[in-house]
Amino acid sequence: MAKKMAAERAVEFVEDGMMVGLGTGSTAYWAIQRLGERVREGLKIQAVGTSERTEALAQAAQIPIVDFSRVAQLDVAIDGADEVSRDFALTKGGGGALLREKLVASAASRFIVIVDDTKLVRYLGKFPLPVEVVPFAWQLTKKRVEAAGCRSTLRMHEDQPFVTDNHNYILDCDFGEISDPASVHGYLKALPGVVETGLFINMAYVVVASDGQQVALHYPDAG
Numbered sequence: 001m002a003k004k005m006a007a008e009r010a011v012e013f014v015e016d017g018m019m020v021g022l023g024t025g026s027t028a029y030w031a032i033q034r035l036g037e038r039v040r041e042g043l044k045i046q047a048v049g050t051s052e053r054t055e056a057l058a059q060a061a062q063i064p065i066v067d068f069s070r071v072a073q074l075d076v077a078i079d080g081a082d083e084v085s086r087d088f089a090l091t092k093g094g095g096g097a098l099l100r101e102k103l104v105a106s107a108a109s110r111f112i113v114i115v116d117d118t119k120l121v122r123y124l125g126k127f128p129l130p131v132e133v134v135p136f137a138w139q140l141t142k143k144r145v146e147a148a149g150c151r152s153t154l155r156m157h158e159d160q161p162f163v164t165d166n167h168n169y170i171l172d173c174d175f176g177e178i179s180d181p182a183s184v185h186g187y188l189k190a191l192p193g194v195v196e197t198g199l200f201i202n203m204a205y206v207v208v209a210s211d212g213q214q215v216a217l218h219y220p221d222a223g
């Protein structure tokens with residue numbers, strides 16, 4: 001219920017004529033359902049998805065999907081997160097879609113983050129940080145990632161490495177408390193073989209959080 005409430009409140013940011021980025025996961029699911037209802041009631045929008053799963057859900061909800069390569073700018077993107085720190089850094093990628101999620105969020109004028117309020121934390125780090133890596137020599141990349149001060153696990157799916165929509169692997173990295181997300185991201189991103197990290201820093205326009213009873217809007221700019 002908390003995820004649904006946050007998602008439905010976020011969809012109120014969407015207006016006629018907008019180009020919308022659609023996130024991935026169980027919270028984004030509710031945003032897609034609500035947006036689909038509004039489209040069927042006459043709202044005119046176009047959307048890009050952050051995963052093949054999301055594109056299929058959007059199409060089933062009758063939301064017009066366009067190819068991201070044909071879009072220069074999005075008005076809003078709505079997506080979930082695994083953790084949101086007090087300074088509005090996010091961990092994302094629990095669903096394995098972090099690369100497309102970051103591309104889509106980075107192209108949006110307003111990136112709206114939707115969470116149940118158990119995901120609001122002081123510091124990131126309880127949720128293992130997903131890092132997308134190329135399959136080639138992933139074992140070497142894993143060692144180099146661990147030199148940043150974490151223990152990492154190759155994400156698996158039914159006894160095989162989990163493969164992202166971009167044909168990469170994911171290392172789930174336990175850093176403990178991440179007090180300086182920017183330096184962790186910078187270090188990891190500079191490693192050959194690392195495609196993207198699940199750290200989203202200074203990207204959120206607003207975090208819409210719910211406890212299942214009420215919805216609160218947290219704006220980074222509010223200080």
Ligand SMILES: O=C(CO)[C@H](O)[C@H](O)COP(=O)(O)O
Binds near residue numbers: 026027028092093098
């Ligand atoms: O980053 C994500 C997928 O890659 C999701 O937004 C994140 O994992 C949150 O998922 P959920 O809304 O199911 O809790």
